[in-house]
Amino acid sequence: MQTTRTTPSRLAKRAHYDADTIHPILDEALFCTVSYVIDSQPMAIPTAFARKDDKLYIHGSVGSHFIRTIEHGAPVCISVMLADGLVLAKSAFSHSVNYRSVVIFANAEKVTDEAERMEALALITDHLIPNRWDDLRPSTDSEMRKTTVLSFSLAEASAKVRTGGPNDEPEDKDLPTWAGVIQLKTVRQTPVPAEYSANTNLPDYLQNI
Amino acid sequence: MQTTRTTPSRLAKRAHYDADTIHPILDEALFCTVSYVIDSQPMAIPTAFARKDDKLYIHGSVGSHFIRTIEHGAPVCISVMLADGLVLAKSAFSHSVNYRSVVIFANAEKVTDEAERMEALALITDHLIPNRWDDLRPSTDSEMRKTTVLSFSLAEASAKVRTGGPNDEPEDKDLPTWAGVIQLKTVRQTPVPAEYSANTNLPDYLQNI
Numbered sequence: 509m510q511t512t513r514t515t516p517s518r519l520a521k522r523a524h525y526d527a528d529t530i531h532p533i534l535d536e537a538l539f540c541t542v543s544y545v546i547d548s549q550p551m552a553i554p555t556a557f558a559r560k561d562d563k564l565y566i567h568g569s570v571g572s573h574f575i576r577t578i579e580h581g582a583p584v585c586i587s588v589m590l591a592d593g594l595v596l597a598k599s600a601f602s603h604s605v606n607y608r609s610v611v612i613f614a615n616a617e618k619v620t621d622e623a624e625r626m627e628a629l630a631l632i633t634d635h636l637i638p639n640r641w642d643d644l645r646p647s648t649d650s651e652m653r654k655t656t657v658l659s660f661s662l663a664e665a666s667a668k669v670r671t672g673g674p675n676d677e678p679e680d681k682d683l684p685t686w687a688g689v690i691q692l693k694t695v696r697q698t699p700v701p702a703e704y705s706a707n708t709n710l711p712d713y714l715q716n717i
Numbered sequence: 718m719q720t721t722r723t724t725p726s727r728l729a730k731r732a733h734y735d736a737d738t739i740h741p742i743l744d745e746a747l748f749c750t751v752s753y754v755i756d757s758q759p760m761a762i763p764t765a766f767a768r769k770d771d772k773l774y775i776h777g778s779v780g781s782h783f784i785r786t787i788e789h790g791a792p793v794c795i796s797v798m799l800a801d802g803l804v805l806a807k808s809a810f811s812h813s814v815n816y817r818s819v820v821i822f823a824n825a826e827k828v829t830d831e832a833e834r835m836e837a838l839a840l841i842t843d844h845l846i847p848n849r850w851d852d853l854r855p856s857t858d859s860e861m862r863k864t865t866v867l868s869f870s871l872a873e874a875s876a877k878v879r880t881g882g883p884n885d886e887p888e889d890k891d892l893p894t895w896a897g898v899i900q901l902k903t904v905r906q907t908p909v910p911a912e913y914s915a916n917t918n919l920p921d922y923l924q925n926i
Binding site for chain 1: 754798803805
């Protein structure tokens with residue numbers, strides 16, 4: 509949703525407010541950064557998360573100072589960035605980055621419904637490792653008591669996207685310098701078993717991950 | 718440096734305050750997230766950066782609302798995270814992430830010395846694309862006038878690092894579930910030239926990047 513604080517001061521053409529742009533970025537990114545404030549001091553924590561419909565979930569220890577600071581609804585800014593490519597122009601000034609980023613302004617809601625808590629943990633696990641949750645033993649009551657789950661509305665989310673090649677000034681285009689794009693990609697490497705798991709077969713869902 | 722706000726509330730064994738841990742993380746990460754506060758509202762912007770000695774540099778447009786908000790020394794929190802691996806345990810609860818992160822509490826200083834401004838822009842360019850700066854035409858006075866360079870002290874920087882395999886509870890270790898680590902890696906793909914650069918050879922420093 510476009511509001512005063514989700515409207516960028518520059519490059520407004522890169523801003524998007526539709527779920528069709530925002531949701532895929534959140535679903536592809538593995539981690540987000542949660543920014544919050546203590547006594548006028550900004551703080552930031554990178555963490556795992558998951559999205560379902562118009563909600564974003566994070567989890568943490570009930571003892572975490574971070575979680576306890578924001579769980580009662582303090583304002584947070586959640587940011588996600590996918591760096592897609594380095595954009596090399598003929599001048600330093602015209603260099604850029606291809607990226608897809610999302611910023612969410614929201615206030616945490618503590619999830620108390622036990623079914624929603626469990627579903628959120630499954631979503632967070634499967635966001636990082638698709639199909640993992642169903643392969644795990646059920647979480648115990650003790651584990652659930654140690655875990656806080658927070659949800660955030662995506663109502664005030666916005667995306668910024670840059671794609672394409674460099675935009676050099678006309679007078680620079682004939683310079684002999686190479687210009688173009690170097691794409692960046694995050695890859696998952698071959699799974700390496702823990703010593704105590706050496707005799708366990710790698711399941712299908714981890715085969716070409 | 719260890720201060721109240723750089724001391725984590727949990728997992729203190731993962732915290733580090735030495736340059737030998739902090740500097741390589743900053744040098745490997747391509748982007749940081751700068752968190753700041755406007756009227757009690759946390760804000761966050763992902764951006765490129767570079768480190769030299771005990772300083773971190775960012776740059777931006779002189780017209781950027783973000784830059785103008787922080788350039789006079791408002792407190793910021795700069796965070797960087799390298800996600801090294803997904804740690805799969807036999808229980809959901811023991812899943813983890815291998816990461817190297819840095820958090821810096823600092824106040825922006827606007828760089829006014831023209832030589833330092835130029836050096837910072839070279840550092841930021843070469844941080845993303847090593848050896849790029851020397852291949853570019855000199856920046857013009859007009860380009861320099863449109864650019865603000867900010868520096869941040871690393872005095873109050875701290876790192877958190879998790880490495881290694883999963884730490885399952887003894888009673889879970891014999892479960893038939895696969896456990897281990899899936900390493901994550903960011904790779905640069907083959908450079909693709911801009912249309913107007915099709916006749917320019919790819920320089921040595923971009924071969925095998």
